[in-house]
Amino acid sequence: MHVVGPEEGLTLPGLLVNCGDSHTSTHGAFGTLAFGIGATEVAHVLATQTVWQRKPKSMRITVEGSLGPGVSAKDIALGWIAKLGTDGAQGHAVEYAGAAIRGLSMEGRMTLCNLSIEGGARFGMIAPDETTFAYIKGRRFAPKGAAWETACADWRGLSSDEGAAFDREVLLDASEIAPTVTWGTSPEQALPITASLPEASDIPPAKAEAARAALEYMGLKAGQTLEGTVVDQVFIGSCTNGRIEDLRAAAQVLKGRKAKIPGLVSPGSAQVKAQAEAEGLDRIFTAAGLDWVASGCSMCVGMNGDLVAEGKRCASSTNRNFKGRQGRGARTHLMSPAMVAAAAVTGTLTDVRNLLEGRV
């Protein structure tokens, strides 16, 4: 749904999109008002074509500057969630703005908006611009002919007003964002790959017990470096990072290399799968020793039998490192697809920037 809706041209700026899935915020990348709802609310939408919603507070996350090589939308998302907490944007609709956001592809914008809910925001949005229009144009269900011109004119009016006031403003510098990895059991427990795990004394008292429990569950020790942590398996896929650009980023790292550990690569849709195969990406993954499997949620949510075994450590391009998410006792580290590919190559948590020489 979160991959297919946009690629079919069904997700358009200015629409209201609801789905019984919290990652519906993905569609906000198009300037769409999109949010996840429960099953009772889904029935309400189907019965009435409307949904009750309290007006959320507004929050703007502005990311200025430009991202360095090997740094992606996933790292922006994990970075702000680590800074503000998993309930940092609770009750808010988030608009992402600034030069670094404008510089993202639609795939990157979808990754960023997708992860809004991991910071507590039901909505994540980006004002539509020429990048948005170029992505939509010509897709199967996109407006055509005169309707296209009218639509674009309408969509250009969807940006926030100059000088608009937000209930909360957050400013980030893209040049300070490094490839980021989660170390715990909540997406807010994330650090740059170059960091060491926090000591008990570094953690605010309110979060200390959760951190201690997370380290115990994850089989990690306070103070150890993230880089070099031995990983058992990898997973690339999900509605967060299963799009063609994600697979290209992972393949760029894996090309001509062997994975030291097993793993799955699950494209986000049948269309992504076909495109990846046309580009030869599947052969890069299989030559590296990874399994190229069908599209779907797969190992992100441990629902269809693609499980991580108890106590095993998985480098994963997914969205939640909750206890048991990928299987009972599974240890999940969230990171970008390129970072997952780097972990596959070395068998450890690795700074992908060291594997990109001659490749970017």
Added chain:
Amino acid sequence: MAGWSTHKGGAVSLPQTNIDTDQLIPARFMSVPRAQGYGPYLLHDMRRDAAGAFKADFPLNLHEGASVIVAGRNFGSGSSREAAVYALVDAGIRVVIAPSFGDIFASNAVNNGLLPAKIDEADSETLAQALGTGTQDITIDLAGRSLKLGSVTSSFSLDDSWATKLINGWDDIDLTLDHGVAIAAFKNTRHQTTAWAWLDGPD
């Protein structure tokens, strides 16, 4: 759905923060028909050992029949799965008291008659300390937005429209269909002003 305005029942404390939806009910149980009841899967991996037996020291296992949970902040964060609410309701839980809730979880709770009672962090800690690993009766007054546990009293916050729904047991679909004429008029207007938004199928 039956409405309610006061509830008295046994409370237990789960002091952890961020009890997310994957912990409330792991996804692997969500293909079970609701008619079978989701109660056995509530907090499955927290309250059961690897063989599926109840852990003796887990508060909910110690106090069968508890109907109120006092939890840490950000309860129900994560997924939109309404199954997280079904698991609580089917296990007999009527009220969850916490400093904050996942937004989607809170909406889902109200749609199933479960009260997400938001209280101050300090009051939450007082309740948790009063309970420890034990249980005590708690009384919750929806209209007054107040609760009482022994000598501890506290107020909680709840959106007015949500309180009205819980007290009356109202179903949103019935309420919305009362606005059918206005909805149809709006749809008609939008059809004129944003014709591009109406799907006439692919070429």
